[in-house]
């Protein structure tokens with residue numbers, strides 16, 4: 001429960017030494033069929049005292065091959081108290097900052113040693129403290145790092161100055177939790193922003209040359225047909241005006257959030273306690289005035305529009321639009337690599353003695369993709385050094401494997 005960094009070490013040491021888990025702060029466990037909840041573990045005061053994530057223990061070539069950004073944390077905690085959000089419960093309302101120098105050291109290592117060009121800063125709200133943002137941006141610029149990065153932010157914790165600084169240091173995307181197009185709902189969920197502020201923040205970020213992703217939640221307390229259409233309306237308005245990308249999530253009232261603890265007062269009906277369904281993509285709760293079915297109608301319309309827009313982008317890419325060609329090519333790469341990874345194709349097909357071309361053709365057959373795509377992508381994986389031929393387990397002939 002809460003931050004796991006020290007708890008997990010304590011659990012392993014306790015079990016290894018044959019001691020009782022009852023003494024480990026920050027866990028709940030089952031004994032004789034009954035749940036036992038231990039005392040909470042205090043939050044870690046000094047984040048700089050934590051070692052860097054042991055990324056060297058991960059099959060890092062698979063992440064690189066998939067062209068996903070590498071995640072970094074520069075702070076923990078969020079001073080806001082949105083009623084649907086588990087972040088303040090996990091990490092507290094006081095923000096704890098890592099030293100900017102150590103953050104930039106880590107980013108440099110990810111860039112220069114692990115070969116990532118994209119970073120996703122996953123702080124709950126990166127832009128709470130301007131001096132922290134500026135110090136990190138300055139560090140990235142001073143070291144000449146060849147990276148682009150993205151952050152989560154709020155429309156009321158930004159200024160043209162800080163956004164320009166971020167842009168100059170390689171920031172390309174900002175994600176704002178706008179949540180709703182209804183002021184009544186924004187007030188209920190204690191978001192402490194207005195719809196006018198949302199418009200102003202998005203305008204400011206796009207004027208600084210940043211791409212904006214706007215995130216909305218359907219099914220918040222008080223949701224009905226009218227508020228849902230205000231939300232969809234705001235999303236479309238921001239797209240039409242500023243080319244903002246947007247997405248809808250569905251309320252997932254996690255344990256510990258105010259919206260779950262006071263669900264009755266907020267008019268929220270919880271539909272399932274199966275946590276595996278709490279991914280915010282399918283309804284697990286509804287309001288007394290907006291059903292799960294109504295939410296899915298909006299999501300289905302949205303998904304339909306997204307797939308139509310994607311088909312149009314693919315057409316334009318084929319006609320030669322360079323930016324779209326790059327985007328479509330990246331999606332093709334990610335789709336192919338994801339299939340390779342999720343089917344374990346390299347492990348199954350990387351037989352000793354198989355040439356690169358034979359591997360590509362076998363992968364094309366297994367994954368149901370064209371030979372041309374498989375050849376191009378396997379060639380790229382090899383030239384990027386993510387796929388190698390190596391002798392393993394004392395075998396005579398080399399096999400194909402992830403680097």
Ligand code: SF4
Pocket residue numbers: 078079080081082085086087088124125154177
């Ligand atoms: S939604 Fe964002 S701003 Fe609100 S509490 Fe969660 S992390 Fe903080």
